[in-house]
Amino acid sequence: MFSYIIKRLVVAIPTLLVLMVLSFLLMHAAPGGPFTYEKKLPPEVLANLNAKYGLDQPLWRQMVSYVWGIIAHFDFGPSFVYKDRDVNEIIAQGFPVTLHYGSIAFVVAVVSGVLLGVIAAIRQNTWIDYIAVGISIGAQVLPNFVMAPILVLVFALWLGWLPAGGWEGGELSHVILPVIALATSYMASIARITRSSMLEVLTSNHVRTARAKGLPEHKVILRHALKPSLIPVISYLGPAFVAMITGSVVVDMYFSTGGIGKAFVDSALNRDYAVMMGITLLVGFLTIIFNLLVDILYAWIDPKIRY
């Protein structure tokens, strides 16, 4: 197992390299550059800017010096738009914010989703099941850009309990609404996946055998049914977590949390090449880590899988 993890981590390096080259080329193929404005810059000013940021160099050179900067100094380059910041600073500022509300939302989504799904499954076709399914579908069909303004309207404007936005260093009152807005739809997905997979497991032979042995129902579920029924859920978690990080743009826009989601979309729209690359690589790195974790969890849950 240990050597498997090491192997996967070693493979991660070329993966990230490929990702880097791919996104680098895609980005430069897109029309417009960081200094394309409606008020056009005079050619000499543009030339100075390009020289300063190395954009006058051939592409392969830019790429080499970019990679070298990362290897030699862990420097992901300057931002072309936020001129007194570099990529490291932008990520260091935005990522902890996103990670903060993102991981809380993740935990909330997983715990409540699994709970909801399991309850619905063991009470299949009762009113409990219908309510649970209803909640999870309801939560899923409300897009978070509808959810966010509704939450703000109710909790900030009408009730006045919570602030309508801002981050203030992650003060609890500023975290609640973003977490709800972000977590609900993932909670719903997890609940549905858990329910259907749990139903499948409950009719499987080893659960039947366990029941036949006379184990009490809660033990059957906790010991024999829960673990295998989580496999599809776990498959969903890796991409879901990453999607929560990049998908946090709605949260960042409505609640002005200053997270990485908004920074990411902005950098793409503004052609802020280095920031775009930096966040892409970060998300790529997270994806790899999470996929690895998912695989490890697989092996833990289903001992028949060997690597």
Next chain:
Amino acid sequence: MKQRLLLSTILSATLAIPAVAANVPEGTALAENQAYNYWMLDAIKSLDPQIVSSVEDSDAVRSLVEGLYNEDGDGNLVPGVALSHDISEDLTTYTFHLRPEAKWSNGDPVTAGDFVYAWRRLADPATASEYAWYMELMQVVNGAEITAGEKKPEELGVTAIDDHTLEVKILAPLPYFPKMLTHTSVFPVNQKVVEQFGADWTKPGNFVGNGAYTLKDHIVGEKIVMEKSDSYWDAAHTVMSPVTGLTINDENAALTRYEAGELDRTTVPAGQYPRLKEEFPDEATSTPYSCSYTYIFNLAEGKGNEALKDVRVREALSYALDRDIVVNNILQGGQKPAYSWTHWAMNGFTMPDIDYSHWTQAERDEKAKALLAEAGFGPENPLKITLNYNTSEAHQKIAVAVQQMWKQKLGVEMTPQNFEWKVHTDKMNAGDFEMARYAWCADYNEASTFLDLWASYSGNNDAKYSNAEYDALLKDAKTAADPGPDYTKAEEILAKDMAIIPIYHYAKVDMIKPDLKGLPQNNVQQTWYAKDLYRVAQ
């Protein structure tokens, strides 16, 4: 006419204007809470005066750093670091007399040398400022050559005669030169601090300014917090503190936060002004804002749509575009329909008398149909065109409304094409469009900032409009004692050729808390200074 008067005063000798800070009328009871929270659409990109490139940036920098002159609520100049200036006989040498008591927030005195350093820094290719061309626009001697790398920054036509006397040499007389000094890119920076911290000097803790506020906190994409500076020369009259700018990308979300009391000033989303005005008559405001909105034609040879090279077609499209609907049904925020290019409220500008602006819309539609038929288009042979616009709700609303106007009245088949901002700009620069949405905001409060755009030699003239008479008028205006008639005449030519379809002149439509006073009322560039603000007790 006010502008002319002011300029003649300047030309006569020395400028001496009373200083204005928070101009609290006597007997006003100030509120206990003097905190001010304002809305920013986007994150602040930089706080370095020479790097600043967006509205959010310059709004903050004007509080943190002070230039030679400031503007008052009507857009007139008031002393900042400079108390006054003299002009040489030939109108090309300006000598500024600086305030001796001005200090940086680290205690250093503000000297003429700081300005020399900042101005050289602006022009220096190594700084790579996006506003380096501002030196050229101001016609400072050698500015253009330095930016182009042909001369050294030290050769810039700006000298510190002594610590409190600054001399600037310009290439040719430029009547509005002093007005250009309120732009943040010519604000001073503290050489010692910039050299010590490099690009990090704008971070909280490092930042040293000479403005009425100091930088307390700055979290990109979330907020900026500024506090009253005790070392500012007029600190006694600074009332507001702390001043906080909050980045909220969604206008509707910002309005919600305003209503929740988290903001003191925010923008009004398109179409919501009438309702808010009714509900909050003391809070909803609309003031002129010096930007113009237009649809341009691609007139470049061999590019765009040939049908649009026919002036009759362009006229027909312009006539049938019902500006009143755009202004009254879509925007609804006190914007004015435009039949000419330059914003109506520009200082010293007389609006041209455009014929069709007096017609009724029915008359315009009638004429449009006739013109289009004359040009050979009709139900059998409908005119097919495309219009590029960049992604934005308001642009989209206008584009689809115009599409319907042209379709319903003229049978023209226009396809609106929505492009992301950079692509839209790229396509315009490359001449890859038939019609495109465009808008321009004044760099300084004078009509030439608008009109220069359509000169054949202008780098921003993406319509590739070219008219020798127009060019000649603008060149003449640069040296004329009174350029006003030239500008009006140029507008008439533009309208006759129908080179562009002017659509509306902007207004700044805001919600402002009623106890907040001191915001500019008649400043078309919407330049505001936090130090002028105060809250009254209610």
Next chain:
Amino acid sequence: MVLSAIDMGALAERLAMDEVKGRSPWTDARIRFMRNKAAVAGMFLLIIVSAFAFFGEMFAVSTYDYIDFSRSGDVLHLGRPSLASGNYFGLDDQGRDLFARTAQGTRISIIVGLVGASISVIVGTLYGAVSGYVGGRTDQIMMRIVDILLAIPFMFVIILLLVMFGRSLSMLFLGIGLLSWLSMARIVRGQTLTLKNREFIQAAQAAGVRGFTIILRHIVPNLLGIVAVYATLLVPEMILTESFISFLGLGVQAPLTSLGDLISQGAKNMRYGTIWQLLFPLAFFMVTMFAFFFVGDGLRDALDPKDR
């Protein structure tokens, strides 16, 4: 290796199952599906919504892009839903008939959802099953490719696609479809990994059945349950993704619209009194989603061979 009692039981069941070949399993599935009330109701709803989406515009008072300029300035008061004016759903904030727009938007959304989900189901299932079944180095490489593609933030790819090739429906299908097969592939692979060690697969291998045949005959049918559920999760997810793109302003080319676009507009104007602009599209959105979920569940129950 000693087979556990449970696995023996499973094997026995499989063997017994293979002997019964009276009816085609698909006929069974159809019968089971028709017995499921919720699923049939969902199907029925889907038919109604589709009929509305594809024929609704015929009953509208004006086309989806016609602006009534006489009322567009004061939609709040003049554009309320009304039977008398023929604007059953009222006007949108530009003065267009919301009934026609909702029909047109529903059509686009359903098409985006179905096309996107089909691309992703077909590509993802085959890819994931092959990767998981073949295993070893092939699996490694195939999954690394998915990792790399997954690690490319998909919004950027869609933005780039829409940007470089212009905005068009086919680009949207391609973008959404091509990006969503990735997680499908991962899920299918995960399932295949567990299936692969089952006795009936090993039996087939021992009998010398070719690998690809095993995948198509034995693995894919056993995945149908989870794939059906996931696919029905995908359709609404596609619709949601499209709406997210619309929210960013990169959706279908105006004046065309989609449910996501209409909802996003409606949500923005929610507080300004024109609540119908949110409610009607949102209702269709939710009904469509509910319908897909019920149909998906019905499909799962019907196709799941373990229920036999």
